[in-house]
Amino acid sequence: MKQPLHEKIRADFEARILAGMLAPGDRLPTEQELMQEHGCSRMTVNKALSALQSAGLVERRKKAGSFVARPRFHSMVLDIPDLAVQLGERGQRHSYRLTRRQVRGPIAGRDKEAALANGAQLLELDGIHCADDRPLAVEHRLIATRAVPAIVDGDFDSISPGTWLLQHVPWTEAENRISAVGATRGEAALLGIVPGAPCLCVERHTWRGGDPITYVRQVFLADAYDMVARFGPSGSGGN
Amino acid sequence: MKQPLHEKIRADFEARILAGMLAPGDRLPTEQELMQEHGCSRMTVNKALSALQSAGLVERRKKAGSFVARPRFHSMVLDIPDLAVQLGERGQRHSYRLTRRQVRGPIAGRDKEAALANGAQLLELDGIHCADDRPLAVEHRLIATRAVPAIVDGDFDSISPGTWLLQHVPWTEAENRISAVGATRGEAALLGIVPGAPCLCVERHTWRGGDPITYVRQVFLADAYDMVARFGPSGSGGN
DNA sequence: ACCGATATAATGTCTATACATTAAATATCG
DNA sequence: CGATATTTAATGTATAGACATTATATCGGT
Numbered sequence: 089m090k091q092p093l094h095e096k097i098r099a100d101f102e103a104r105i106l107a108g109m110l111a112p113g114d115r116l117p118t119e120q121e122l123m124q125e126h127g128c129s130r131m132t133v134n135k136a137l138s139a140l141q142s143a144g145l146v147e148r149r150k151k152a153g154s155f156v157a158r159p160r161f162h163s164m165v166l167d168i169p170d171l172a173v174q175l176g177e178r179g180q181r182h183s184y185r186l187t188r189r190q191v192r193g194p195i196a197g198r199d200k201e202a203a204l205a206n207g208a209q210l211l212e213l214d215g216i217h218c219a220d221d222r223p224l225a226v227e228h229r230l231i232a233t234r235a236v237p238a239i240v241d242g243d244f245d246s247i248s249p250g251t252w253l254l255q256h257v258p259w260t261e262a263e264n265r266i267s268a269v270g271a272t273r274g275e276a277a278l279l280g281i282v283p284g285a286p287c288l289c290v291e292r293h294t295w296r297g298g299d300p301i302t303y304v305r306q307v308f309l310a311d312a313y314d315m316v317a318r319f320g321p322s323g324s325g326g327n
Numbered sequence: 328m329k330q331p332l333h334e335k336i337r338a339d340f341e342a343r344i345l346a347g348m349l350a351p352g353d354r355l356p357t358e359q360e361l362m363q364e365h366g367c368s369r370m371t372v373n374k375a376l377s378a379l380q381s382a383g384l385v386e387r388r389k390k391a392g393s394f395v396a397r398p399r400f401h402s403m404v405l406d407i408p409d410l411a412v413q414l415g416e417r418g419q420r421h422s423y424r425l426t427r428r429q430v431r432g433p434i435a436g437r438d439k440e441a442a443l444a445n446g447a448q449l450l451e452l453d454g455i456h457c458a459d460d461r462p463l464a465v466e467h468r469l470i471a472t473r474a475v476p477a478i479v480d481g482d483f484d485s486i487s488p489g490t491w492l493l494q495h496v497p498w499t500e501a502e503n504r505i506s507a508v509g510a511t512r513g514e515a516a517l518l519g520i521v522p523g524a525p526c527l528c529v530e531r532h533t534w535r536g537g538d539p540i541t542y543v544r545q546v547f548l549a550d551a552y553d554m555v556a557r558f559g560p561s562g563s564g565g566n
Numbered sequence: 567a568c569c570g571a572t573a574t575a576a577t578g579t580c581t582a583t584a585c586a587t588t589a590a591a592t593a594t595c596g
Numbered sequence: 597c598g599a600t601a602t603t604t605a606a607t608g609t610a611t612a613g614a615c616a617t618t619a620t621a622t623c624g625g626t
Binding site: 092093094128129130131132135149150151152 | 578579580581582583587588589590591
């Protein structure tokens with residue numbers, strides 16, 4: 089036995105639950121029974137059961153006992169990494185070309201821009217992402233200078249503002265909206281497709297501790313970019 | 328103080344890390360220092376630090392100490408709930424109409440169908456989802472009868488096979504692929520749009536303990552359905 | 567300066583115990 | 597019978613200590 093005992097107990101129940109041998113609502117042994125079965129102290133089984141609880145697999149009620157939790161809504165881990173990194177993993181070369189850059193105030197009537205600006209100026213950066221010099225996505229980005237004053241001195245002629253922001257101002261809250269859109273005339277020209285052709289659109293707002301950081305809208309060439317999300321048994325937060 | 332001490336310590340560091348007061352790589356106090364600072368035992372601070380570790384916020388190395396983890400790639404929790412539930416939350420009425428149903432073997436040459444069938448038959452179910460009787464998405468689904476023998480007796484004339492599967496055969500692994508496509512002629516007719524119009528396409532494979540369960544391709548009317556994913560400070564796996 | 571053996575500092579695991587908390591079960595009283 | 601008080605079984609939290617593990621640091625010898 090190389091793995092610690094509490095981890096063994098935890099993994100054992102996880103396997104049984106995921107295999108369906110234990111159905112939602114089933115009661116599992118009390119801590120007393122488990123410490124006898126494994127010949128260990130209560131703290132050890134408690135650690136195992138607590139881990140299962142925080143992983144959402146079991147529900148524990150005082151006096152009643154521990155039960156297999158009924159599956160809450162399946163949620164899944166979707167990685168939305170930096171485009172440059174993601175392309176690099178595929179062996180493609182990422183490049184970014186800036187097409188527009190200006191500092192301005194929020195446009196009157198656009199509440200979202202006003203909220204993002206938060207009383208200060210916005211930096212507007214438009215550009216295009218390429219993979220191996222072929223157009224991949226057009227990007228429209230607004231950055232709150234209030235949250236990121238250093239941004240106005242950034243050099244984005246070749247490096248992507250997304251990469252810069254990730255490295256300098258990691259966000260703590262985000263909202264992504266994924267939809268299908270027809271390419272506008274301008275987007276189509278940049279991507280080399282016909283207007284109205286279907287494109288994947290990702291809009292993202294990010295915040296840091298409640299303060300808005302950036303809004304970005306990326307329109308991807310269909311067929312060139314899919315979003316893939318995988319989900320599997322949670323990797324145990326091991327030692 | 329209502330909350331337990333280990334939870335207070337954990338929340339304290341979480342707040343400081345998320346607020347940026349502690350930068351990645353920063354070292355935080357040793358367990359010894361923390362137990363003096365809070366006047367508690369080592370197990371208590373250990374519990375707090377272990378929780379931070381399993382949440383991915385800190386990294387712990389023996390002899391060296393505990394450090395703020397450098398943000399691994401931001402991953403986010405994307406809820407892909409049952410359509411019926413999601414529409415219900417919006418106050419819309421969900422309905423499903425079956426347009427095709429057959430049991431067949433995998434089509435020769437389609438490796439993915441063969442892998443899904445896993446030596447047995449496939450149940451093919453095509454249908455259309457509506458919100459308040461307006462078309463929302465067309466769905467093409469293949470179900471492995473080997474994994475879900477009971478499915479062949481299911482009545483899907485009005486209830487969605489996705490809902491049925493979620494209730495009867497929760498998956499343990501899944502892969503989602505989100506892309507933008509142009510509606511085919513048949514899809515366009517069902518959705519009431521012109522062929523080629525941009526649609527959001529979600530393809531999903533699910534498994535249960537390594538055995539394939541189902542493949543589904545859903546093509547959504549653009550503008551009617553966005554996928555929204557939010558991410559925020561992880562809700563503490565509370566008591 | 568280099569390499570190897572040893573010491574050391576930190577986390578990792580576990581025990582045995584104690585008391586608190588809570589919700590279910592049970593008893594009690596009107 | 598029904599409402600209320602009490603018991604009790606289970607988890608929740610915490611302590612103080614012990615030993616294991618391991619990466620780092622230090623010391624010696626060549």
